[in-house]
Amino acid sequence: MSDALLRALSTVQDPELHRDLVSLGMIERAELRGDVAQVKVNLTTPACPLKGQIEREVRAAVLAVAGVRELELVFGAMVRPPAQPPLPGVKHVVLVGSGKGGVGKSSVAVNIAASLAADGARVGLLDADVYGPSVAHMLGQGSAKITANTDRKMQPIEAHGMRFVSMANLTPAGQALVWRGPMLHSAIGQFLKDAAWGELDYLIVDLPPGTGDVQLSLTQTIQVTGAVIVTTPQDVALIDAARAIDMFRKASVPVLGVVENMSYFVAPDTGHTYDLFGRGGSRKLGEQFPLLGEVPLEIGVREDADAGRPAVLAHPQSAAALALRGVARRLAGQISVRTLADLPEQLPVV
Ligand SMILES: Nc1ncnc2c1ncn2[C@@H]1O[C@H](COP(=O)(O)OP(=O)(O)OP(=O)(O)O)[C@@H](O)[C@H]1O
Numbered sequence: 001m002s003d004a005l006l007r008a009l010s011t012v013q014d015p016e017l018h019r020d021l022v023s024l025g026m027i028e029r030a031e032l033r034g035d036v037a038q039v040k041v042n043l044t045t046p047a048c049p050l051k052g053q054i055e056r057e058v059r060a061a062v063l064a065v066a067g068v069r070e071l072e073l074v075f076g077a078m079v080r081p082p083a084q085p086p087l088p089g090v091k092h093v094v095l096v097g098s099g100k101g102g103v104g105k106s107s108v109a110v111n112i113a114a115s116l117a118a119d120g121a122r123v124g125l126l127d128a129d130v131y132g133p134s135v136a137h138m139l140g141q142g143s144a145k146i147t148a149n150t151d152r153k154m155q156p157i158e159a160h161g162m163r164f165v166s167m168a169n170l171t172p173a174g175q176a177l178v179w180r181g182p183m184l185h186s187a188i189g190q191f192l193k194d195a196a197w198g199e200l201d202y203l204i205v206d207l208p209p210g211t212g213d214v215q216l217s218l219t220q221t222i223q224v225t226g227a228v229i230v231t232t233p234q235d236v237a238l239i240d241a242a243r244a245i246d247m248f249r250k251a252s253v254p255v256l257g258v259v260e261n262m263s264y265f266v267a268p269d270t271g272h273t274y275d276l277f278g279r280g281g282s283r284k285l286g287e288q289f290p291l292l293g294e295v296p297l298e299i300g301v302r303e304d305a306d307a308g309r310p311a312v313l314a315h316p317q318s319a320a321a322l323a324l325r326g327v328a329r330r331l332a333g334q335i336s337v338r339t340l341a342d343l344p345e346q347l348p349v350v
């Protein structure tokens with residue numbers, strides 16, 4: 001490594017982590033070949049929301065070093081696990097919850113997972129909404145069946161770049177589940193621990209709506225990185241979202257951010273924007289939670305879900321898909337912030 005380049009790179013801060021790239025262990029290579037600098041930066045997540053800014057600042061710093069005429073810059077990514085990973089091979093478990101049903105929690109969970117996977121992360125999705133599992137349908141895998149692998153573990157189903165497990169793929173279609181708390185507790189534990197998740201950067205968990213047994217069970221079974229709250233902007237939804245936030249607080253689960261879904265509607269024929277439920281209402285939940293994004297109500301989101309393809313993949317340029325991509329990247333950023341805040345001053349190079 002070139003000392004001059006490292007000195008220059010140590011003046012560049014990660015904009016979210018407020019620490020320099022060198023002490024964060026993000027510089028894998030910094031070499032001078034003649035007057036060409038070759039630098040490799042490992043971001044803390046492949047879904048880094050501020051990659052463009054980091055790239056600009058690295059360029060400016062390196063090209064200001066005496067004798068450097070050109071920069072060959074490559075990016076990699078390495079998601080850092082917390083001091084205590086939640087499950088072997090799984091770095092982060094993130095819960096997606098809502099105070100009330102029908103606000104689009106599963107849609108948001110599926111699109112966050114698909115978006116992180118599209119950015120290059122290794123992603124799992126656990127459908128813990130055992131009473132109303134809709135993830136399998138939204139991923140076009142409603143009739144797939146979960147099988148056991150040679151170690152007698154549940155083999156997650158692969159779709160759209162992620163692995164997922166859903167009760168819908170274990171029970172015959174159309175049958176209701178009539179389980180009580182202790183059975184649910186053991187089912188969730190099995191989904192987490194007896195599924196062959198393999199190596200994952202993020203395991204996204206779609207919770208049932210509300211504040212019941214499954215939510216508690218999950219927070220007691222493993223150390224989760226945090227929770228995302230999905231809400232719509234009207235007061236009745238926000239009251240329930242506040243209750244969900246309170247539940248996570250009592251269970252010592254950090255709230256990583258809030259997603260305002262069905263935030264507004266743009267009429268496709270006139271282009272007029274309607275704030276059907278009062279856009280921006282989720283700010284009433286408090287300033288302490290980052291707003292991860294405002295996702296418009298869009299017919300395509302529902303159509304894509306029913307066609308079994310996440311909107312972020314099916315119609316990546318739609319306003320809803322772009323908002324959902326932003327949600328996933330901001331969430332990944334928040335996870336890095338949480339994790340690195342708890343790690344030592346000088347991190348090893350990854
Ligand atoms: N932004 C959106 N625009 C249009 N339709 C949406 C949007 N978000 C969700 N939907 C649709 O609303 C319906 C409910 O969404 P979803 O199942 O994701 O909600 P949920 O909160 O998980 O529900 P439940 O709590 O009952 O499981 C679905 O048909 C979904 O396709």
